[in-house]
Amino acid sequence: MTNSREATDEKLVELALEDVDWFGLLVERYEPRLKRYILRISSFPIETVEEILQDVFLKIWKNLNGFSGSVKFSSWIYRIAHNETISAFRKAKSRGHDQQVELDETLFIPDKTDFVKEFDQQLTAVKIKKTLEHLPEKYREVLVLKFLEDQSYEEIADILRCPMGTVATLISRAKKKFRNEAEKQDIQFTS
Amino acid sequence: MNPSKFSESVLRKIKARHIKPRSKWQFIARNITFWGIFNLSVLLGAGGVSVLIFALMESDFDLFSELSGSGTSLLLSWLPVFWIVFFVSFVGIAMWGIRKTKKGYRFSVSKLLVANVLLSFLLGGLVYGVGGAEQFEKVFAENAPMYRGMQHRMQEMWTQSEEGRLSGTVIEVQGEDIIVLDDFSHQQWVVDVTAVPKRRPLEEGKKVKMMGEKTGEHTFTATMVRPLMRRKGRFFGEEERKQRRTPEEREQFRKEHPEIQEMRARFLIEHPEFVREAQEH
Numbered sequence: 001m002t003n004s005r006e007a008t009d010e011k012l013v014e015l016a017l018e019d020v021d022w023f024g025l026l027v028e029r030y031e032p033r034l035k036r037y038i039l040r041i042s043s044f045p046i047e048t049v050e051e052i053l054q055d056v057f058l059k060i061w062k063n064l065n066g067f068s069g070s071v072k073f074s075s076w077i078y079r080i081a082h083n084e085t086i087s088a089f090r091k092a093k094s095r096g097h098d099q100q101v102e103l104d105e106t107l108f109i110p111d112k113t114d115f116v117k118e119f120d121q122q123l124t125a126v127k128i129k130k131t132l133e134h135l136p137e138k139y140r141e142v143l144v145l146k147f148l149e150d151q152s153y154e155e156i157a158d159i160l161r162c163p164m165g166t167v168a169t170l171i172s173r174a175k176k177k178f179r180n181e182a183e184k185q186d187i188q189f190t191s
Numbered sequence: 192m193n194p195s196k197f198s199e200s201v202l203r204k205i206k207a208r209h210i211k212p213r214s215k216w217q218f219i220a221r222n223i224t225f226w227g228i229f230n231l232s233v234l235l236g237a238g239g240v241s242v243l244i245f246a247l248m249e250s251d252f253d254l255f256s257e258l259s260g261s262g263t264s265l266l267l268s269w270l271p272v273f274w275i276v277f278f279v280s281f282v283g284i285a286m287w288g289i290r291k292t293k294k295g296y297r298f299s300v301s302k303l304l305v306a307n308v309l310l311s312f313l314l315g316g317l318v319y320g321v322g323g324a325e326q327f328e329k330v331f332a333e334n335a336p337m338y339r340g341m342q343h344r345m346q347e348m349w350t351q352s353e354e355g356r357l358s359g360t361v362i363e364v365q366g367e368d369i370i371v372l373d374d375f376s377h378q379q380w381v382v383d384v385t386a387v388p389k390r391r392p393l394e395e396g397k398k399v400k401m402m403g404e405k406t407g408e409h410t411f412t413a414t415m416v417r418p419l420m421r422r423k424g425r426f427f428g429e430e431e432r433k434q435r436r437t438p439e440e441r442e443q444f445r446k447e448h449p450e451i452q453e454m455r456a457r458f459l460i461e462h463p464e465f466v467r468e469a470q471e472h
Contacts, residue, residue, distance in 0.1 A: 017212060020205055027198035050197075057201045058210065065215040070294060161296035 009073035017064060027057050030074070033149075034081045040144045042085050043133070044092075052088050056081045075158035078151070082141070082159055089137075131182045139174035146171055225295070228288035233310055236281035238327045239274050240315025245324035246271035246341055249420055254402065273338060282307050345419060346375040349400040357382070357411050358400035358419055364393050365455060372399070372411075381455055383412045410457075 005025065007015070012029075015022035034056060038049045059080050067076050132140050145151045145159060153171075157164045204210070250271075285307050289295040318324060332340030349358035357380065363371035370393055372380045382401065384393070393399070398419035403412045 020202060023205070024198040024202050027201050028195060031197050053197075054201060054204065058204060061201075061205055062210060062213055063218075064212040066213070066218040068218075068293070157297065163297055163299040165299050 010069055013064060013067055013073065016061075020061075023061055023064075026060075030077055031057075033074075034077065037078065037081060037144070037149055038085045040148055041082070041137075041141050042089055044088070048088070048092075052084055053081075055088075056084045059084060071158040072155060075151075075155045078145075078149075078155075078159045079161065086137075127182070127185075130185060131178055134181050134185070135174065135177055138170065139177050142167065142170045143174045143178060222293050225288045225291040229285050229292070232281045232285035232288055233307065234314070236278050236285060236307070236311040237314030237318060238323075239278035239281060240311050241318035241324035242328045242331075242341075243271055243274040243278060244315060244319045245328065246274055249341070249345065251417070254415070271341075278311065282311065342420075345400070349419070350375055352380075352405045352411060355402055355404055356400070357403070357405075357413070359398070361393050361395055361397045361399060364395060367392075369455065371455070372401075379409060381410050381457075383410070384416060386412060386414050387416050 007025075009026065009029070012022055012026050016026060031053065035049055035053055038044070038052055038056075039046075042049070042052075044052070056077075060077055063080070067073060132143065135143070142156065142160070145156045146153075151159065153164050153167050156167045156171075160167065162170075282304070286300070286303055289298065289303065318327065328341055331338050332343070346358060349356045351357075352374075357372065357374060359372045359374035359380070361370050362373045362379070365371070368383060368385045370382050370384055372382050374380060382403075383406075384401075386403070387401075393416070399416050400419050401411070401413040401417070402415040404414075406412050
């Protein structure tokens with residue numbers, strides 16, 4: 001099992017298709033990342049996030065033969081998680097159950113330093129979270145993927161199923177919106 | 192719930208519900224279907240472009256300013272609107288199809304649109320070049336209930352004698368100045384073609400359209416005569432050849448239609464300058 005933990009995602013997919021128990025390793029590998037991602041883009045209560053996550057992994061299992069290796073496995077499952085979350089979000093909204101909760105600020109601490117460079121080194125996770133909450137869904141999700149989930153342009157294109165040029169445009173617009181929103185909320189940038 | 196418990200719970204659900212991964216063939220079939228939709232749509236769009244080129248080539252836009260009637264309605268009757276809508280629809284379907292394929296989302300919409308339109312025009316031009324446009328159009332005219340066909344449209348547009356437009360089959364050529372035309376409602380006309388500049392010799396059986404003036408119940412003075420369809424496509428060309436008659440058939444026709452001779456005689460009485468000119472020659 002030690003070796004299998006070091007196996008690539010693609011290898012684990014192959015093994016899982018032969019024996020479902022191997023799928024457990026993929027679930028363990030991606031559960032924390034996907035849970036954090038769903039929380040970041042939805043602000044759903046943790047119980048709802050876990051339900052969505054269960055559905056995400058069941059969907060991944062059902063569609064495992066659809067993974068062909070033309071995209072990274074992580075992008076492929078992020079895409080499924082993204083679609084399930086957006087769908088749950090819209091369903092909840094249409095039923096008037098779109099209750100959102102205050103999230104732990106640590107979820108909004110970016111890993112990448114260039115994000116910090118771009119948006120003021122003093123901008124704290126609290127401020128990022130506060131600003132992101134006020135952005136439209138499409139800008140929020142692209143900023144979360146780029147700067148909080150540390151995904152490349154190509155990976156984001158594969159997750160959102162859009163051309164790379166569109167991703168670049170979205171990120172650029174999202175950054176502008178982010179700055180404007182931060183200014184509106186009196187969050188200062190250093191020059 | 193710690194990660195291992197979570198994964199156990201997922202595995203338990205999979206096993207309890209006997210959930211199996213969908214077959215690989217379903218994904219392959221889906222991808223092939225969308226590629227098929229894309230390819231078929233490009234081909235149909237190209238077919239549409241070929242008919243569009245054909246229709247535009249036959250549209251006589253140079254005569255547009257000389258026609259009477261309201262600009263918009265004339266333009267609408269002139270433009271092959273059906274084929275424009277047809278082409279645009281299949282460009283849309285092709286775009287939808289390719290974006291549903293496995294990697295289709297990677298193409299930018301604008302580049303895809305340009306490539307799709309260029310490909311359709313390239314293939315459409317080829318189809319038109321080899322004469323496939325008429326075939327394609329004919330299939331539609333025969334099978335699409337809402338579509339009346341280009342020949343019908345041309346005939347309708349050019350069967351408005353009051354507006355100075357006439358079309359039909361030449362059934363008699365009398366000297367260089369007079370022809371007898373059988374229009375598409377099978378009404379015969381004696382047409383004076385002396386005012387037509389640079390006219391080519393007219394042959395019996397030829398389908399023509401003309402502009403000019405209605406001068407009597409069955410008489411018309413033409414100022415322009417053109418083949419009904421510029422390009423002798425397979426269908427129109429064959430029809431014309433069939434209608435070209437042997438001298439015996441012509442004689443038979445004259446016997447069967449004495450009214451044409453009467454109309455010609457009436458025409459000559461009304462236009463004595465023809466008789467004088469004929470005698471001078």
